[in-house]
Amino acid sequence: MNSQPSPHRFAPGTPLTGRIRVPGDKSISHRAVMLGALAIGETRVTGLLEGEDVLATAAAMRAMGAQVEKTGEEWRIHGVGVGGLLQPQGALDMGNSGTSTRLLMGLVAGHGITATFTGDASLSKRPMGRVIEPLSRMGAQFHGPAGGTLPLTMEGAHPAVPIEYRLPVASAQVKSAVLLAGLNTPGITTVIEPVPTRDHSERMLRGFGAVLEVEDAGNERIIRIHGDAELRPQTIEVPGDPSSAAFFAVAATLVEGSDLTIENVGLNPTRAGLFGVLRQMGASIEEENPREVGGEPVADLRVRHAPLTGTRVDPAIAPSMIDEFPVLFVAAALAKGTTVTTGLEELRVKESDRLSAMAAALESVGAQLEETEDGLTIHGTGGEPLRGTANAPVTTHLDHRIAMSMAVAGLASADGVEVDDTRPIATSFPTFRDLLAEASQ
Template sequence: MSGHGPTVPMTSHPSGPLSGTADVPGDKSISHRALILGAMAVGETRITGLLEGQDVLDTAKAMQAFGADIDRLGEGAWRVHGVGVGGFGEPGQVIDCGNSGTGVRLIMGAMATSPIAVTFSGDASLNTRPMARVTDPLSLFGARAVGRAGGRLPMTLVGAEHPVPVRYTVPVPSAQVKSAVLLAGLNAPGQTVVIEAEATRDHTERMLAGFGAEITVADSAEGRVITLTGQPDLKPQTIAVPRDPSSAAFPVCAALIVPGSNILVPGIGLNPTRAGLFETLREMGADLTYENMREEGGEPVADLRARYSPGMTGVAVPPARAASMIDEYPILSVVAANATGRTIMRGVKELRVKESDRIEAMASGLRANGVAVEDGPDWWIVTGMGAGGVPGGGLTHSHLDHRIAMSFLCLGMAAQAPVRIDDAGPIMTSFPIFEPLMAGIGAELDRTGT
């Protein structure tokens, strides 16, 4: 079973040229944060372009359970009437975060400095993921967590009755951990300081400033130092959510490997802490251009033009780039399989603890389709077979992971034989219009038994 419904087997067939415009949904990371900070502001926040995938809808339900008044006004248009910093009430039920690691970790941070007890759970995938990386720093504020062995959900988090500000150095690059600490710091007196050796996506910092929080970012010998002054009165905002670069990755990468393709993906957020994939693709020789560059809602945005690129070659992706493209390594490996030479990806141990073990899931699935892969604890290498060289024909397993499912469906569009996946159901969590969008630009997908 998928996390939110029946199993959906799907087959991706070799495709003719992909063409047209691919209007991908709103950014998932920004959508989560807009709902949470809207719930922590005093007054009414209006949001347009919100991603209405299951992950984000679960966060909206959680904010309602804490006392925020939330209404859907139309497609992607939402109203959030917040309760203010420190105003969360204790929910009367378990907070089910479905498949969303981002959702559960950010919500934990937001409530950790309020004197309430909250029990969190999720689907089969989320309940295997480690939460100690968030609950450990939240305990420094005075919060207490009780969960299953290994710090896994279901888990009850008891917020601090008398929170104290903290100074915390993030041990591994993680925007989720950083953001959880910053959200907890909102209801702690004084200054909370977060230090990260490698910059991660900075949507939380940008949005906190937009809501009126006193926050500064400075580079130092220790790394990137973020200082937040606690207990502000957050002011409601009007937020236009840019389109999600992680979702754009799939039609973009499919176009690069399917002969004759030429597509436009408009309005994509190009925050420099999120754009590592596109930089890597261009280094590989991809015909990928930015058109109509602009700024929307404090975020850099552009229209992406992607054309078939048969001459791509493998590269060694700098480990320092991992934080800016951690969710895009699965689809990058699909492009790498269609390039010439080896693509080397190192410093990516975070992939082992995502919705699935993404290194193992992609390595086994690529091998099932005739591609040579080497892998280790925090690295993997894909040996490319050149344009049109992937045999395909394999059955792959999505492991309840939306990005694994979408990546192998893209592989099938350029392979010599169809690629089957056991379950496309998890795609609904982040990209609910993936199937009709891809079909609209020429992909041939069908729902078939395995």
């Protein structure tokens, strides 16, 4: 990231119309690169998200022996085989990517190599203890700050020990880390989820040929992976990222006169919770041309402006939209009546404390709300525009989702919203401002 902040004012403008295509899904892109690097042969990927986070994953896999290169519009990955990762020569720089860090720790845990993970200032504050605990039980060793933050050096275990691990909190990253560690661990590694989380890892592991079983037992989900796996190379088309589509779906809902089609959006039920909540609030979101791509449900979303009504968001669906709450808060700020969210403690340990950061950002542009320990209660304007930035720009805390959410707030404001720094947007959505300009022509 460049050293100088890049502020930008997002002004109210014309309706969002036409057809756009958001970048590839970040979660699927990370996993395609990692599993392609563990298959023997050439995996081909189109639609890969080329944001900084995914490029950090690609660089790390190269450092551990895989060939990862782009040819035209296609990424080609020549893997080293499960168990074939090489000792990296230098530290693995994860930038701002918590997903890269936690999942790669899982991969390294089952290999007899040592790797040091570093990251930027934001990532270096984020807790890694939640993956250190199960991976340590499998035999990996960790050396670093007492709080389990980066920089961390880990020694993988060869052979690692299969475990049965019950997730203390719903986390797709922790689940995935343990399953990836289980790939090169003799025997069966088991993860028990109290609440189902995004299942891209399970879908893609099966697609690459891993033996994996999923069982629903009461309210829990039990996932078992058989070790000493042999992965087969795949051809993957990455669907559009629903987390990226979310910003445009909310913007088109809020800006009068909008009629926008967002093409090729991944609608995996463990990820698409936001669209259901928006519909519950009155949004007009139609799924056109539904289809399946690489085991993932996909459709084009046609979104038209519609007035919203406040709602109480069921905390049970929080894992299926955890990254979309910042932009949902913006939608709630313009709805009629009150929206109540609870059960969102996880948002306090994202790239920033997203509850406090969004509460402060929205209040600074004229929204009315209260922050609680585990959520926000937002009193909407009933469709009246937010005031916009009064004095200082909105503080984004180097958090890409806060920057993009407040950009959407600017479109639905009287005076526009200035964000203090748009650089972090490149981590997940490098073409965000270009697409916004294209949809607003």
